[in-house]
Amino acid sequence: MNKSTPSLWKATFAIVRKDLAAEFRSFELVSAMLVFSLLVIIIFNFALELDIKVREAANAGILWTTFAFAGTLGLNRSMSVEKDRGCMDGLLLAPVDRSAIYFGKALSNLAFMFIVEAIVIPMYSMLYNVNLFRIDLLVVILLGSIGYAAVGTLLAAMSVQTRMREVLLPILLFPVAIPVLLAAVKCSSGLLAGDPFSDILTPFNLLLVYDIIFIAIAFMTFDFVVEE
Amino acid sequence: MQPRPIGLKILDVVTIIVLAISAYLALFFAPTEKVMGEVQRVFYFHIGTAWVGLLGFVIAAIAGIAYLVSKNMLWDRFEVAAVEVSTVFFFITIVLGSIWARPAWNTWWTWDPRLTTAAITELIYIAYFMLRQGIEEPEKRARFGAVYTLLGGISAPITFMVIRLFRTIHPVVIGSANGTQEKMSMSGDMKIAFFFALFAFTVIFVDMIWHRLRLSALEEKVESLKLNASM
Numbered sequence: 001m002n003k004s005t006p007s008l009w010k011a012t013f014a015i016v017r018k019d020l021a022a023e024f025r026s027f028e029l030v031s032a033m034l035v036f037s038l039l040v041i042i043i044f045n046f047a048l049e050l051d052i053k054v055r056e057a058a059n060a061g062i063l064w065t066t067f068a069f070a071g072t073l074g075l076n077r078s079m080s081v082e083k084d085r086g087c088m089d090g091l092l093l094a095p096v097d098r099s100a101i102y103f104g105k106a107l108s109n110l111a112f113m114f115i116v117e118a119i120v121i122p123m124y125s126m127l128y129n130v131n132l133f134r135i136d137l138l139v140v141i142l143l144g145s146i147g148y149a150a151v152g153t154l155l156a157a158m159s160v161q162t163r164m165r166e167v168l169l170p171i172l173l174f175p176v177a178i179p180v181l182l183a184a185v186k187c188s189s190g191l192l193a194g195d196p197f198s199d200i201l202t203p204f205n206l207l208l209v210y211d212i213i214f215i216a217i218a219f220m221t222f223d224f225v226v227e228e
Numbered sequence: 229m230q231p232r233p234i235g236l237k238i239l240d241v242v243t244i245i246v247l248a249i250s251a252y253l254a255l256f257f258a259p260t261e262k263v264m265g266e267v268q269r270v271f272y273f274h275i276g277t278a279w280v281g282l283l284g285f286v287i288a289a290i291a292g293i294a295y296l297v298s299k300n301m302l303w304d305r306f307e308v309a310a311v312e313v314s315t316v317f318f319f320i321t322i323v324l325g326s327i328w329a330r331p332a333w334n335t336w337w338t339w340d341p342r343l344t345t346a347a348i349t350e351l352i353y354i355a356y357f358m359l360r361q362g363i364e365e366p367e368k369r370a371r372f373g374a375v376y377t378l379l380g381g382i383s384a385p386i387t388f389m390v391i392r393l394f395r396t397i398h399p400v401v402i403g404s405a406n407g408t409q410e411k412m413s414m415s416g417d418m419k420i421a422f423f424f425a426l427f428a429f430t431v432i433f434v435d436m437i438w439h440r441l442r443l444s445a446l447e448e449k450v451e452s453l454k455l456n457a458s459m
Contacts, residue, residue, distance in 0.1 A: 151379065158372050162362030172359060175352040176379050179386040210386055217382065221375045224296055 008103075011096035015104025019078065020111060029077050033070040033116045040066045041124065059130055060188035064144065064181055067117060071148055072173065074112045076166045078105065079156040092226060102222035106153040113145045130192070137191050140207070144184030147211045151177050154218040157225045180214075183207040236438055243435040250276070250421075250428035258421035270328045272421050276429035278321040284314025284433065285353070289381025292374035301448075304370035307377055308360075309440035313433060315353045322346055342398035345388045352380040366448075 006014070023029055044062045048054055082088040082105075091101050121141075125132045152173055159168040183203040190200035197204075232240075254272035261268035288310040295303035325343070326336045337343065356376050363369040414422060 154375075154379075158359070158375065161368070161372075162359065163364075164358070164362045168358060168362060171355045172376065175348050175355060176383045178348050179383060179389075182387070206386065206389060213382060213386070214379075217379065221296070221378065224371045224375055227371070 006096060008097050008100050011094075011100035012103040012107065015091070015101060016107045016111065019104070019108035023108075023112065029074055030112055030115050032077070033074050033112065034119055036073055037066045037070040037116055037120045038123070040069055041120070041127070055128055055130070056193075057189070059128070059192055060185050063120075063124065063132075063141075063188065064185050066120060067113065067141075067145065068148065068174070068177070068181060070116055070120075071109075071113050071145075071152060072170050074116070075109055075149070075152040075156040075173075076159075076169050078109055078112070079153075079160045080166065083160045088226070092228070098223045098226060099219055101226065102153065102157075102219060105157070106149050106218070109153050109156075110145060110149040113149060117141060117145065132192075134191065136197060137188060140184060140187040140191065140204070143204075143207045143211055144180055144187075147180035147184075147207065147214055148177055150211065150215045150218050151180075154222060154225060157222065161225075180207065180210045183210065232442075236435075236442075239431070239435045239438065243432050246424075246428040246431050250425045253421040253424050258418050259415060261418075264328075264332055267328055267331050270324050272425040273429075274321055274324040274328065275422065276425035277317045277324065279426055280429045280433040281314045281318030281321055283430075284310040284317070284437075285349070285377075285381055285384065288314070288377045292377040292381070295370055295374045296378075301366070301370060304366075304373065305441055305444040306437075307370075307373060308444060309437045311353050311356055311377065312440060313436045315350065315357075317429070317433070318346070318350055318353075322350065340398055345384070348387055349380075349384045352384065356380065366451075 041062065044058075044065070048058060048062075082091065092098075121132045124130070152169075155172045155176070156169055159165060159172055162168055183206045186203040187200045187207060190203070191197075250272070254269050258269065258272065260266060288307045291303045291307035291310060294300075295307060322343075325346075329338070330336055356373065359376055360369050360373050363372060
């Protein structure tokens, strides 16, 4: 690699920094995701009539549905700003490895998900009187979000280039991301029910496997998605 | 339009014959199952269609990889053909399963893991068509399609593994059953009907893929003729 091309990590973090800087000036995306998450939780509250009994079984499911929906919102938005303002072409012209663009976008999407989760989790804990601040649960949420953002970034890059644009992303993403959501829900509900870690080892391993496989595939195929 | 090649003509006839034989074996030749009765006969076609359904999705993923590597449009046509034919067959599998489930489980549908996986797999491939429909340029359509079949082809088996962690009531025919499942055992005549159904549906599958490939070639021809006419 010659001197004029920055290393993969440098390029990746430059993109993450750009996304975060743009976001911290406007808070457009995070505030939209956040308000949306709270609305989803409120709708669930009415739809399921969350009394204490129902809640105990449903907590994990509600959390992950909220994260998935809010995540889609963020994924769509962060890709469509690139497309609309022609930034994607600029990024593609930059003399960096294409995978740096993928990792950069994926990491910033993940960062947005984390910010939203960091606010939703304490709020949910407070509203429903359940303690979600457990290191094992947070690890599961971390792994689940990684898998979701990894596939989501790839598919968002595809869907913004189609005629249906934003509408298409959830249709493409949800069926493919079901294993990660299922495994994450299974882990989280096990943990919240107080099962020992050895009981949730299988879904936990599947979560790890999913993350690794899908990061690898997205990394390998992203070139084909953005090439003109 | 070019006439059908002789090989395809022969295959068409063979297809009709094997389908008829398979139907005869399933409906008359195979003995009636002791517990479930006549409705169990749906099983032969259920497995036959499921087999080609899944086979097609695997073939599509392989064709997708081949396209991405070679950029040869032939692989794209192959991928579309496999997904399209398999999506229909897989839908038939689900419908036949439902027909069996009504008397056996007393419901058309349950959120049993195996059924849920099947529904999700079907949805992945419906999403695949929606994706392709939204893209104008054939080359880009082929690229995106290939990436998505690859994702789908890997996601579906993982869904299957994850979902096995939940309890399942779907019977197992091949492989070992876990605690909650029933193991089906077949008599000799049942096995003949079973394996013949697998064979018959493989022949039908190949025949349909062939037709679909020809259709794709014609579609491309029409597109290029339209382009010439408008110029």
